[in-house]
Each structure stands twice: as C-alpha cells, then as structure tokens.
Amino acid sequence: YQRRVRDVCLNNTEERMPSPFLTEKHKSYIKKLDDKKDTFEYLVTEHLRISGAYWGLTAMELMNGLDEMDKQKVIEWIVSCQLPSGGFGGNIGHDAHLLYTMSAVQVLCMYDAMDRINKENLVTFISSLQKEDGSFAGDEWGEIDTRFSYIAISCLSLLGRLDTINTDKAAEFVLSCKNFDGAFGCVPGAESHAGQTFCCVGALTILGKVDLLDKDLLGWWLCERQVPSGGLNGRPEKLPDVCYSWWVVSSLACIDRLIWIDREKLINFILESQDPEGGGIADRPDDLPDVFHTFFGVAGLSLMGMEGLSPVDPAYAVSINTLNKLGIKPVQYRK
Numbered sequence: 585y586q587r588r589v590r591d592v593c594l595n596n597t598e599e600r601m602p603s604p605f606l607t608e609k610h611k612s613y614i615k616k617l618d619d620k621k622d623t624f625e626y627l628v629t630e631h632l633r634i635s636g637a638y639w640g641l642t643a644m645e646l647m648n649g650l651d652e653m654d655k656q657k658v659i660e661w662i663v664s665c666q667l668p669s670g671g672f673g674g675n676i677g678h679d680a681h682l683l684y685t686m687s688a689v690q691v692l693c694m695y696d697a698m699d700r701i702n703k704e705n706l707v708t709f710i711s712s713l714q715k716e717d718g719s720f721a722g723d724e725w726g727e728i729d730t731r732f733s734y735i736a737i738s739c740l741s742l743l744g745r746l747d748t749i750n751t752d753k754a755a756e757f758v759l760s761c762k763n764f765d766g767a768f769g770c771v772p773g774a775e776s777h778a779g780q781t782f783c784c785v786g787a788l789t790i791l792g793k794v795d796l797l798d799k800d801l802l803g804w805w806l807c808e809r810q811v812p813s814g815g816l817n818g819r820p821e822k823l824p825d826v827c828y829s830w831w832v833v834s835s836l837a838c839i840d841r842l843i844w845i846d847r848e849k850l851i852n853f854i855l856e857s858q859d860p861e862g863g864g865i866a867d868r869p870d871d872l873p874d875v876f877h878t879f880f881g882v883a884g885l886s887l888m889g890m891e892g893l894s895p896v897d898p899a900y901a902v903s904i905n906t907l908n909k910l911g912i913k914p915v916q917y918r919k
Contacts, residue, residue, distance in 0.1 A: 591811040592868050594856050601702060601857040605890065606863060610878060611649045614640045617875055626816070629856060633667055635677040638687035639879035645694060645903050646894045659697045662688050670705030678708065681723045686735040693742050694906050703743065704732030711748040712734050718753030719771075729770045732759050734783035738900055741790050755793050758784045766801035778809055778818040781829040786820050789838045789899040803841035806832050814849025817867065821879050826857050826877045827869045830883030834898035837887055837917040847888050847919075854881045889919040 617640060620626050629636060637658065644650045658790070665672045665688060671680025672688040685706070692698050701908045713721045713736065720732040733754060760772045761784060767776035768784035787795045809816045809832050814826025816832045831851060836842040856869045857877070864873025865881035883901070886893040895904040897914045904914050 589606045600707045610865030631674045635687040643879040643882045670709035682735045718757035734787040768807045785835045786899045799839040814853040827880040830880040836896035904910040
C-alpha cells in the first residue's frame with residue numbers, strides 16, 4: 585500500500601535554477617494595494633483592512649522597506665479605528681474584535697506609537713474577554729477560539745500587562761485543546777489544524793510554558809505537513825499553501841524542531857509561488873497573489889534565515905527589531 589498525498593506540480597525542474605526572491609516587485613505590489621479602491625476585492629475586504637495593513641507593513645519591514653510607507657497616515661488611520669471600549673475594529677466604524685485589535689497593536693508597536701491610543705481602555709477590553717475556564721471570547725458576542733487566547737496573551741505581553749489576566753487558567757485552557765497527535769484545535773475536541781497549533785504554541789511560548797508540550801510528538805505532526813513539492817498543508821489530505829510556511833514553521837521554531845523539515849524544498853515552493861510580473865506571493869504556484877500570502881511567504885522565508893530579510897520572531901509575529909524596542913527577548917531556535 586502506497587499512501588497518496590494531495591500536492592501540486594512545480595514549474596521548475598532539476599535543470600532549471602530556482603526562482604530568485606523578487607524583493608523590489610513585492611515592495612511595489614504592496615505599495616500599490618491602496619490605489620485599488622474601486623475594485624471588488626478592495627470593497628469586500630473593508631471589514632479586515634486593519635489586518636491587511638499589518639500584513640503589508642510587516643512584510644515591508646522584513647524586506648527593509650518600511651520607510652517607503654506613509655507612517656503618519658497609517659498611524660492616524662489606526663488610531664481612528666479604536667472604539668471607546670478600547671478595542672479596535674477592522675476599519676473605521678466597525679465593531680471591536682480581538683482579531684483586529686491584535687493587528688492594530690502589532691503595527692503601533694512596529695511604529696513605536698502606542699502612546700497615541702488609550703492603552704488602559706485597550707487593556708481593559710482585552711482582559712474583560714477572559715472566561716472562567718481561562719478561554720477568551722473574540723468580542724462581546726462570545727465566540728470562543730484558541731486564536732483569541734493567543735491574541736489576548738500576545739497583545740497583553742507586548743503591552744507589558746499580562747498581570748491583568750489569569751495566565752495559569754489561560755494556559756490550562758490552551759492545553760485542554762491538545763489532541764492525541766500532539767497538535768491543537770480551536771476548542772477542546774476540535775480537529776488539529778496548523779493555524780490553531782501556531783496559536784496554542786505561540787501562547788504557551790509567550791507564557792513561558794512551552795516545555796509543557798511533548799515537543800517530539802508535536803514536531804512529528806508538524807513535519808508531516810510537508811508534501812513532496814516542499815510546501816506545507818494545514819491538515820492531512822489538504823493541498824499545500826504558502827500561509828502554512830508561517831503557521832507550521834513558526835510552531836517548529838518555538839519548539840526548536842525547525843531542522844526537522846526540508847528547508848530548501850520549502851523555500852523553493854514559496855519562491856515558485858511568486859508573481860514574476862506584478863509581484864506578490866500566492867497561496868501556491870500559478871495562483872493570483874494577495875497581501876495575506878505575501879506576508880506569510882516573506883515571514884516564512886525570514887524565519888528560515890533568507891539573506892536580505894530582517895528576522896521575525898516566531899511567537900509574536902513581529903520583527904526582532906520591534907521586540908528589541910519593547911525589551912522582549914526573542915525566541916531562540918536552530919535554523
């Protein structure tokens with residue numbers, strides 16, 4: 585019996601040199617995104633614009649191009665997205681949610697502009713969403729998800745205010761979402777998924793509790809996400825996707841098992857997913873690029889130590905430079 589794996593075919597062959605990393609094209613692609621206000625894609629993503637800003641700006645920082653963006657314009661817009669509750673909406677006039685609050689905090693930390701917002705209301709908004717079992721809701725409507733645990737823990741750590749939540753209970757809830765395969769789901773008993781696994785591993789890393797994990801068991805599950813093309817999937821029997829170059833690789837870095845995957849094949853998969861004409865990175869080769877996959881492709885390459893890219897932290901998903909400004913020690917791992 586031979587196990588069949590869902591995968592994609594790459595354009596390059598052994599006789600063809602791997603694609604180079606198209607730094608300038610990617611920077612140009614990101615800078616032009618806000619010029620497309622009359623497109624369908626721009627209009628239907630209004631509700632998550634602040635996350636799009638985080639993806640694009642952080643990618644620019646990792647490519648050493650942040651100074652090419654309009655810093656003051658970005659800060660003013662993000663400040664205008666904070667609501668009286670302290671949380672941030674995905675755009676001006678949208679309801680507050682932890683997802684967009686996280687992106688706002690990350691960008692403001694990047695720009696060293698946290699003094700421009702009401703931090704006390706922000707801390708209150710985040711901490712008020714913790715439940716008795718240690719879990720976190722995403723907003724006032726009560727959805728529970730390990731994504732929200734990670735966001736709350738990461739944000740409060742960046743703000744230096746982890747003292748406002750019950751961190752032991754938070755860790756207990758995260759650990760209750762671990763499955764027999766060593767990976768994590770969105771709630772207890774939910775299917776293991778690489779994105780949720782990053783959130784849980786990242787949260788435990790920030791809390792200093794990553795050693796509670798069975799790192800070899802989890803590392804095995806994460807390594808099994810790599811398919812013959814070199815790409816990574818998020819669950820068994822799924823196609824590879826560039827975004828998992830972050831979710832899987834960052835998790836492996838946090839448990840110091842990054843050397844367990846074929847780094848060169850993964851790098852090649854990401855490079856083959858670039859748009860050689862307009863810039864940007866797609867989910868997989870020959871698809872259209874978007875800012876989400878562009879960021880996660882760049883961040884994955886940074887995690888693997890690609891020359892010319894600034895280093896990114898696998899737990900906080902911000903640059904090492906940003907963590908240094910905040911006095912936070914980055915995760916150490918073998919590349």
